[in-house]
């Protein structure tokens with residue numbers, strides 16, 4: 240069965256939280272160390288649905304195995320730009336799911352009128368950085384000691400892509 244890339248719907252909320260939780264608990268890639276509580280995740284997704292903010296999920300036989308979302312900023316002067324977050328379950332990495340999620344979400348973001356998409360990625364996350372570069376993201380800056388986890392400080396890069 241192929242993995243489907245779908246705009247998120249209410250029925251995906253619990254699965255989205257589960258895959259976010261599993262990636263967060265790896266403690267290697269995200270600023271989350273676990274998923275936020277369900278009500279918070281539900282509010283986030285329902286807010287995205289209401290505002291038509293781009294959020295896609297990868298679904299394998301009913302199980303959510305990845306996500307990508309772009310949250311538009313709210314202030315008038317910043318509304319042309321959005322912040323991207325994504326992840327793929329460890330079981331499904333390296334099979335093209337991340338690239339498909341990113342392609343779908345970027346296309347929706349630019350179609351909706353956004354002209355700038357930015358993200359923060361840990362400086363040693365080679366897979367994610369390669370993926371973002373492949374899609375035309377450029378490095379704009381380095382955040383020193385951005386994250387401090389398990390006694391280790393890690394730098395992060397700000398990357399962005401303009402339409």
Ligand SMILES: CC(C)(COP(=O)(O)OP(=O)(O)OC[C@H]1O[C@@H](n2cnc3c(N)ncnc32)[C@H](O)[C@@H]1OP(=O)(O)O)[C@@H](O)C(=O)NCCC(=O)NCCS
Nearest residue numbers: 268325326327332333334335336337338360366367369370
């Ligand atoms: C980063 C991530 C989303 C990529 O998703 P994926 O499904 O594994 O990636 P894909 O299989 O679609 O690969 C797409 C591209 O990513 C890059 N890539 C993926 N895995 C890689 C690896 N292990 N090493 C180097 N580049 C890699 C390559 O550019 C690849 O393109 P190619 O196949 O033409 O070489 C996934 O590894 C992940 O979820 N990591 C943990 C969470 C995370 O880092 N989220 C992003 C936080 S900013």
